[in-house]
Amino acid sequence: MITIKNLHVSVEGKEILKGINLKVNPGELHVIMGRNGTGKSTLANVLVGKDKYEVTRGSITFQGENLLEMMPEDRACKGIFLSFQYPVAIPGVNNMYFLKAAVNATRKYRGEEEIDAIDFLTMVKEKLKKVSLDESFIHRPVNDGFSGGEKKRNEILQMITLEPKLAILDETDSGLDIDALQIIAQGINDFRSPDRAFILITHYQRILNYMEPDFVHVLMNGKLVKSGTRELALEVEEKGYSWIEEEMAKAV
Amino acid sequence: MTVSTSIPSRSSFLMGEAAQAWEYFQETGYPNSKNENWRFSNPEAWLQKDAPRFQKNGQNSLQEFSDLIQPDTTPIFIFNESVVVPDELPEGVKIVGINPEIQENPIGETIGAVADFHISPFIAENMALFQDCTVINISEGCKIENPIHIIHLIQAKNTQRIFPRLFLNVGAGSEVTIWETELGNDGHPHFINSVTESIIHENAHLKWTNLQQRNRETGQISSFNAALEKNSTACYSSFEFGGGFIRKDINIYLHSIGSECELNSLFVPTGKQHVDISTVVHHGGPHCNSRQLVKGILGDKSTGVFRGLANVYEKAEKTDAQQSNKNLLLSPKARMNSIPQLKIYEDDVKCTHGSTTGQIDEDSLFYLQSRGINRNNAVNLMVKGFANEVVEKAVHPQFKEIIQTALSEKLEEVI
Numbered sequence: 324m325i326t327i328k329n330l331h332v333s334v335e336g337k338e339i340l341k342g343i344n345l346k347v348n349p350g351e352l353h354v355i356m357g358r359n360g361t362g363k364s365t366l367a368n369v370l371v372g373k374d375k376y377e378v379t380r381g382s383i384t385f386q387g388e389n390l391l392e393m394m395p396e397d398r399a400c401k402g403i404f405l406s407f408q409y410p411v412a413i414p415g416v417n418n419m420y421f422l423k424a425a426v427n428a429t430r431k432y433r434g435e436e437e438i439d440a441i442d443f444l445t446m447v448k449e450k451l452k453k454v455s456l457d458e459s460f461i462h463r464p465v466n467d468g469f470s471g472g473e474k475k476r477n478e479i480l481q482m483i484t485l486e487p488k489l490a491i492l493d494e495t496d497s498g499l500d501i502d503a504l505q506i507i508a509q510g511i512n513d514f515r516s517p518d519r520a521f522i523l524i525t526h527y528q529r530i531l532n533y534m535e536p537d538f539v540h541v542l543m544n545g546k547l548v549k550s551g552t553r554e555l556a557l558e559v560e561e562k563g564y565s566w567i568e569e570e571m572a573k574a575v
Numbered sequence: 576m577t578v579s580t581s582i583p584s585r586s587s588f589l590m591g592e593a594a595q596a597w598e599y600f601q602e603t604g605y606p607n608s609k610n611e612n613w614r615f616s617n618p619e620a621w622l623q624k625d626a627p628r629f630q631k632n633g634q635n636s637l638q639e640f641s642d643l644i645q646p647d648t649t650p651i652f653i654f655n656e657s658v659v660v661p662d663e664l665p666e667g668v669k670i671v672g673i674n675p676e677i678q679e680n681p682i683g684e685t686i687g688a689v690a691d692f693h694i695s696p697f698i699a700e701n702m703a704l705f706q707d708c709t710v711i712n713i714s715e716g717c718k719i720e721n722p723i724h725i726i727h728l729i730q731a732k733n734t735q736r737i738f739p740r741l742f743l744n745v746g747a748g749s750e751v752t753i754w755e756t757e758l759g760n761d762g763h764p765h766f767i768n769s770v771t772e773s774i775i776h777e778n779a780h781l782k783w784t785n786l787q788q789r790n791r792e793t794g795q796i797s798s799f800n801a802a803l804e805k806n807s808t809a810c811y812s813s814f815e816f817g818g819g820f821i822r823k824d825i826n827i828y829l830h831s832i833g834s835e836c837e838l839n840s841l842f843v844p845t846g847k848q849h850v851d852i853s854t855v856v857h858h859g860g861p862h863c864n865s866r867q868l869v870k871g872i873l874g875d876k877s878t879g880v881f882r883g884l885a886n887v888y889e890k891a892e893k894t895d896a897q898q899s900n901k902n903l904l905l906s907p908k909a910r911m912n913s914i915p916q917l918k919i920y921e922d923d924v925k926c927t928h929g930s931t932t933g934q935i936d937e938d939s940l941f942y943l944q945s946r947g948i949n950r951n952n953a954v955n956l957m958v959k960g961f962a963n964e965v966v967e968k969a970v971h972p973q974f975k976e977i978i979q980t981a982l983s984e985k986l987e988e989v990i
């Protein structure tokens with residue numbers, strides 16, 4: 324589905340990613356772990372095309388196409404979705420109006436007809452239940468005055484409504500209490516399918532108690548230095564990251 | 576320097592005030608940018624000093640304007656300065672066009688009682704030079720169901736100087752909703768100096784929404800002046816989309832007890848349009864509230880001014896005055912001057928004000944784009960979201976829709 328080759332990325336002249344290689348196939352769930360400031364969010368933002376991130380080397384291919392040449396909105400329409408670590412609040416823009424505009428933009432891109440207001444409402448009501456939010460929620464301005472947990476659930480609501488092929492979840496589990504975490508994990512699990520892939524970026528092993536990752540990678544100093552299965556995540560949880568650093572030092 | 580002209584023929588009961596106003600105006604002349612209140616809005620180029628003062632040219636036919644009439648409203652047409660009094664009016668509503676033939680004041684209130692000509696040379700000029708005055712009187716204790724839709728048209732064969740005047744008297748315990756549509760599509764550059772005044776008597780409630788769409792050649796200087804009596808409320812919302820040079824003064828007098836006023840304004844200048852919203856809320860009496868929300872969306876090389884003052888007098892205890900001005904610049908060449916002010920001479924009050932001017936937030940735009948919405952549509956969504964806070968204040972769902980359409984058309988020029 325997506326192939327990242329030798330990706331180097333700089334922000335304001337400083338190199339953050341120093342040669343990332345990653346291949347994600349349909350149906351897979353990849354977890355990327357790492358300390359603060361190792362470039363996890365940079366990777367997420369590059370995938371969706373945020374402009375202050377400069378790709379200096381390497382390539383990203385999404386379903387056979389060069390992703391780096393696409394506008395952010397085209398990437399979204401082709402099926403890439405990022406659940407933001409810090410979703411912005413947009414006062415004045417109604418959540419439902421926004422979501423409908425997003426759904427219709429994707430439909431238009433695919434040459435499909437726009438969804439009508441009644442069908443849309445029926446669909447959204449269904450999706451709201453899955454993230455345990457009541458209907459009043461969609462009549463509020465986008466993320467405005469939302470609690471941390473509500474913002475994250477709103478991201479998941481958008482994800483399951485827009486139905487992307489590749490969902491990138493940037494610390495969607497951070498700052499959630501255990502109930503909210505379970506709701507979100509359940510929302511993601513229900514959404515998994517053989518033709519859909521996930522990249523889950525996290526600090527903690529905690530959310531992995533509720534899901535089945537196919538691969539776990541450790542991002543360190545701008546590179547994916549170690550890959551494994553769930554056991555790797557447990558090991559990191561138990562021992563921290565230093566042992567990986569030591570292992571790397573020995574290898575050199 | 577002033578235009579040489581003289582007071583037109585007038586109803587005799589108005590001659591005294593007209594003469595005084597004329598004298599005052601002769602002394603002050605027009606303001607220029609040296610005057611603090613006009614520092615960012617120099618009207619000089621828009622006064623059409625060489626143009627004739629508008630002369631009435633017979634009855635206008637309403638037929639050709641019937642498409643402006645909205646269902647479930649009472650339409651009132653005003654052509655230039657003259658009202659066409661409809662044959663049928665709802666019970667409790669009386670409309671009089673005070674022309675020079677009318678020799679007695681048809682209402683118990685004095686024209687000019689609220690719009691004090693000493694506060695502005697333009698109010699003085701209007702007081703001296705208007706020919707007809709439209710008076711709308713709402714009797715005591717009447718709840719007028721349908722909105723009164725004032726359709727104000729400028730119709731002239733060439734450039735004119737026009738002085739519309741309107742007086743609305745809302746009787747005690749009454750409720751009325753006014754829509755005002757200001758149009759002007761004859762294509763000539765006019766100078767319009769318009770004065771509206773209103774007394775809202777005890778326990779009366781007024782809601783007024785104004786949509787201004789003059790032609791781009793027009794310079795319009797207008798004022799809305801309202802006095803609120805005990806326990807009355809007024810909500811005045813204005814939408815400024817048209818005109819070349821627009822200056823709107825909103826002067827509110829809360830000199831009694833327990834009254835509330837809400838002022839909302841949205842202005843959207845594009846091209847080289849200039850819009851200036853200047854408000855003064857006089858908190859003279861105790862236990863009065865005022866809310867001001869003024870928002871500007873500025874495109875191209877347009878310029879905007881907000882000058883807002885809440886003036887809280889001694890003994891106006893328990894005053895609650897809030898003022899907010901927010902502006903969005905859509906172009907690096909657009910300019911905005913915002914001067915929010917508070918003058919407080921009483922301790923036991925709650926007053927706040929704030930002003931922000933900025934561009935569209937790039938992070939918010941990116942958020943929308945990352946959900947598949949292209950940049951243009953994302954900008955549109957955000958600008959409308961910004962405007963929405965004011966649009967929501969429009970008096971009636973029907974009028975709201977008209978304003979939304981007008982806003983969309985206006986934004987198409989710049990987004």
